[in-house]
Amino acid sequence: MVAALRGPIHGGVAGWGVALVVYALYRTFWPLSYYEDSRVSLLALLAELVLTLMAVAATGYWNSPFVFTIISAVIAAGFARGFGFALELAAACALAVSIPYCLVTSASRTARLQDSAQWSAELVLVALVAGYARRLFGEAEVRHSLALDRISRLAEANALLSSLHRVAQSLPASLDLNEILGSTVNRLHELVDFDAAAVLLCDEAGPTWTAAITDGVRLDRDVDEGRLPQPVRAAAEGARPQTVPNLVNVPGGGLAPLSRSGLYAPLWARGRLIGVVALEHHSSAHFGHPETRVLDGFLEPAALAIDNARWFARLRTVGADEERTRIARELHDRIGQSLAYVAFELDRILRRSQQELVHDDLMQLRQDVRSVVGEVRETLYDMRTDVTEGRDLVSTLDTFLQRVHERTGLEVTLRHEDEGRLPLPQERELWRIAQEAITNVERHAGATTVSVQWTCDEERAVLVVADDGRGFPPGKAGRMDSYGIVGMRERADAIGALLEFESTEGRGTTVRCQLQR
Numbered sequence: 195m196v197a198a199l200r201g202p203i204h205g206g207v208a209g210w211g212v213a214l215v216v217y218a219l220y221r222t223f224w225p226l227s228y229y230e231d232s233r234v235s236l237l238a239l240l241a242e243l244v245l246t247l248m249a250v251a252a253t254g255y256w257n258s259p260f261v262f263t264i265i266s267a268v269i270a271a272g273f274a275r276g277f278g279f280a281l282e283l284a285a286a287c288a289l290a291v292s293i294p295y296c297l298v299t300s301a302s303r304t305a306r307l308q309d310s311a312q313w314s315a316e317l318v319l320v321a322l323v324a325g326y327a328r329r330l331f332g333e334a335e336v337r338h339s340l341a342l343d344r345i346s347r348l349a350e351a352n353a354l355l356s357s358l359h360r361v362a363q364s365l366p367a368s369l370d371l372n373e374i375l376g377s378t379v380n381r382l383h384e385l386v387d388f389d390a391a392a393v394l395l396c397d398e399a400g401p402t403w404t405a406a407i408t409d410g411v412r413l414d415r416d417v418d419e420g421r422l423p424q425p426v427r428a429a430a431e432g433a434r435p436q437t438v439p440n441l442v443n444v445p446g447g448g449l450a451p452l453s454r455s456g457l458y459a460p461l462w463a464r465g466r467l468i469g470v471v472a473l474e475h476h477s478s479a480h481f482g483h484p485e486t487r488v489l490d491g492f493l494e495p496a497a498l499a500i501d502n503a504r505w506f507a508r509l510r511t512v513g514a515d516e517e518r519t520r521i522a523r524e525l526h527d528r529i530g531q532s533l534a535y536v537a538f539e540l541d542r543i544l545r546r547s548q549q550e551l552v553h554d555d556l557m558q559l560r561q562d563v564r565s566v567v568g569e570v571r572e573t574l575y576d577m578r579t580d581v582t583e584g585r586d587l588v589s590t591l592d593t594f595l596q597r598v599h600e601r602t603g604l605e606v607t608l609r610h611e612d613e614g615r616l617p618l619p620q621e622r623e624l625w626r627i628a629q630e631a632i633t634n635v636e637r638h639a640g641a642t643t644v645s646v647q648w649t650c651d652e653e654r655a656v657l658v659v660a661d662d663g664r665g666f667p668p669g670k671a672g673r674m675d676s677y678g679i680v681g682m683r684e685r686a687d688a689i690g691a692l693l694e695f696e697s698t699e700g701r702g703t704t705v706r707c708q709l710q711r
Contacts, residue, residue, distance in 0.1 A: 207259060210249040214263060217245065239274055243267040243283060247290055255295035256309045264291075265320050272324020273331075280321035288314035371503040375407040378496050385488050386457070387480070388473040390450040393461075394426065395469035395500070406469070406500075411450040423448050429458035429470050435486045435493070439479040448474045457481040459489050463501035471496070581621045588612060590625055591646055594632065598644075602636055607645040616655055616709070623685045624657050624707060627693070630682050631659040631705040639663025639703065653710070660704040665697040 246263040253260055264287050272280030292310035299306060375393055382391060390410035394403045394417065403422060405413040419427070423446055425438050438456040441448045448456045453474035461469040471493070475481065581590050588610045595606040615621065628646060635644045641663030649656045679695070686693035686707055697703040 207253050210253055210260060214246075214249055214260060217242075235274075239267075239270060242270065243287070247287060250291055251294065255291050255299065256313050257299070261291075261313065264317065268317055268320050269324045272321050273328050276325045276328050278325075280325050281318065284314075284317040284321040288317050371406070371500070371506075374499050374503040378500070379407055379409050381492070381496075382471075382473065382489075385492060386473060386485050387475070388457075389476050390448075390453055390472075390474040392449055392472045393469060393500075394422070394472065395461075395504075396430070396467060403469075411474070413449065423472075425456055425458045426470050426472055429460050429472075430467060432460060433462070435459035435489050437481045437486060439481075441474070442478075448472070450474055452476050454478040455480040457485055457489060459493055461493060461497040461500065463497040468497060468501050468504070581618065581625045583618060586612075586615055587621045587625055587628075588648060591628060591648065594629060595644075595646065598632060598636055604636065604641065605643040607643070608648075609645070610648040612648060612650040613652065614650065616650065620655075620689045620709065623689045624655070624691070624709070627682050627685050627705075627707050628657055628659055634679075635659070635661040635663060635703075639665075641702065655709045657707040658704065660702065662702040665699045665701055665703050 243264075246260070246267050249260045250256075250258040250264060252258075255261075268280055268284050268287065271283045288310070292314060295310060296303075296306045378393065379391055382388070388410075390408075392408045392411055392413060393406045395406045396403050401419040403417045403419060405415055405417060422430075424444055425436070425441070425448060429436050436458050438444060438448070438458070441453055441456055447453065449472055453476060455475050455478050457473040459471045460467055461471060471489070473481070473485075473489070581587055588608070592608055595608055598604055599606045616624070632644060632646070635641050639661050641661035644659065644661045647656075647658040647660075682705075683693055689709060691707050691709040694706045694708075695703065696706070
C-alpha cells in the first residue's frame, strides 16, 4: 500500500490510509477468525471486504493506491470458505469497482476496459490460489489430526499397559483356584439353603467338563458333556439362573439321586462361558424368586474370581516351566561337571584295581563325593532361599552373602538404605537378579571382594552388585548367556527395571538395576 502511493497525497488518501493502518494494527493483535456455522465470523469477513472496497472507491477505483487491500480480503475469503465463496467475492469486487470506474473516470475507453479486465483477472486468480491453498491446508490438518489421534490412542494404550503392569506386580500370590472355589461354596451356604452343590468348569480345548468342587454329591473329576444332567446343559446354554421345581419329571434327574429341585446358573466372565453352578435340594419347589435373585447377583463376581484364578494358575505354570529350566541350568553348571568327574574317576580306579591297590584313590574319591554332596546341598539351599512376606530383600541378601563368604572366602559387604518394601513380586525378581550377579562373581570373576548396595525410597529402588574380578571386554556382556545375563535382563524387563553393566577388563564388574516406583 505504501509503495503504491505516488504524487501528492491529498486529504482523502491520507484519511483512508490512516483508517486502513489502524485496522491492520487491530487485526495484528486480534486476528480475523472464521467458523463454519458462525454468522458473526461471516459478517466480520464481509465487513473487512466492504471497508477495503470503500477505501478503493473513494481514492480512484482501479487507480487507487489501496487497490491491493482487496486482494487480502479475497485471500481471507478463500481460506475461510474455499473456491466457490472466494470466486463469488472476487467477481462481486471486480464488478463493484469496474462499473463506476468505467462510468466516472476520464481515461479512454480502451484503458478503462484494460484496467478493469486486468484487475478482475488478478482477483479471480487470487481467489483460485487461496481456495487451493485452503484445500492443501485442510488435508494437512486432517493428517495432523489423524496423527494426533493415533498418538493419543497409543498413549492411552501405553498408560493402560503400565497400569496393568503395576496391578500385575501387586497381585497376591494366593490366587489359588481351590481357595477361590472353597470360598465360593462357603459364601453360597450363607446366601442360599441347599443340600448339594457343584461348580463345573468347562474345558476350552474340548467337550469335557471338570467338577472343580462338590458339596453333598459325588461326581467324577472329568465329566463328558453328553453325560451332564439335562438342567446343567440347559443352564450352560442360557444367560440367567434357571429353577427346576421337580427333578423327578426331568429325564436323568439332577446331580444327586435324592435331589427333588434345583437351581442352575451359568458362569460368564469376559464374554465367555467358564462353567455352571448347580444347587439342589431334597424338597420339591424349594428354590424360588428370592434364591434366584440372590444367586444372580452373586454370579458375576464369582465368575470373575474363578476366571482370574484359572488364568493365574496358567501363568504360574509358565513361571514353573521357566524355573525348571533355571534349576536344570544350575544343576548342570554346578553339579553336572562334578558328577561327570566322579564317573571318570570310578572308571579309572576300576581299570587300575585289576593290577594294583587303589586304596588311596578310593579315599580321594570319597572326599570328592563328599564335596559333590556339599555342592548339592548348597545349590538346593540357594534355590530354596527366597524373599517372602516375613523376610525382606535385605535379610535374604545378608544370609546369602554370608554363605558365599563361608564357602569361597570372598570378602562380602552389604550396605542398604531402605524406607520401606516393594511389592513382593518385584522384590523377588530383584533378589534373583542379585543372586545371579553374586553367583557369577563366585564362579567366573576370580574376585576377592564383592559388595552389594540396596537403596529404596519413595521414588526409586536401586540394586548395585560390584566386584574386583577380571571383568570382560565392553559390549560382550549381552552375549554371555552362560553367565546368566540374558535371564537377568528378562527379569528386569518383567518388572520394568533398567539393568546396566559396567566392566573393565582386569578391573571388575558392576551390575546396576534401577526401578522407578
